Amino acid sequence: AKVLRGDANLTKSLLLSLTQKHKACVGCLSFEESNIDESLKYELMESFENALLTQEMQGRYNILWVEHTDKGRLELNFVIPRIDLIIQKAFTPYYHSADITRI
Structure with a gap:
C-alpha cells in the first residue's frame, strides 16, 4: 500500500475523534490495469473529488487516497x-x- 494523497495520521485522528455511528465515507476506484501513469492517477483522484463534492465543500474536508496493487490490479482507495x-x-x-x- 502507498499513500498517494492525504495524511494517514490526521485521517485516523479525525476518525477516532468522531462520535457518530457512521464515521467515514470509503470507496475504491478499481482498474483492470496493474498500473497507470502517475499523473493520470492524480488527475483521476482530482476529478473524482470534484464530482463527488460540491465547490462549496472544497477545502472543508479531509481525504486519504491509498494505492493498492496486491490483487493484480490497480485500486485507488479513499x-x-x-x-x-x-x-x-x-x-x-x-x-x-x-x-x-x-x-
Missing part, C-alpha cells in the same frame, strides 16, 4: 471522515440513492 473541517459538523459526501447516477 477514506473521507464525515466531518466538515470548518464548522465541525457531520456531513455526508455521498447519498447512494441521489448520487449513484451522478458518480
Whole structure:
C-alpha cells in the first residue's frame, strides 16, 4: 500500500475523534490495469473529488487516497471522515440513492 494523497495520521485522528455511528465515507476506484501513469492517477483522484463534492465543500474536508496493487490490479482507495473541517459538523459526501447516477 502507498499513500498517494492525504495524511494517514490526521485521517485516523479525525476518525477516532468522531462520535457518530457512521464515521467515514470509503470507496475504491478499481482498474483492470496493474498500473497507470502517475499523473493520470492524480488527475483521476482530482476529478473524482470534484464530482463527488460540491465547490462549496472544497477545502472543508479531509481525504486519504491509498494505492493498492496486491490483487493484480490497480485500486485507488479513499477514506473521507464525515466531518466538515470548518464548522465541525457531520456531513455526508455521498447519498447512494441521489448520487449513484451522478458518480
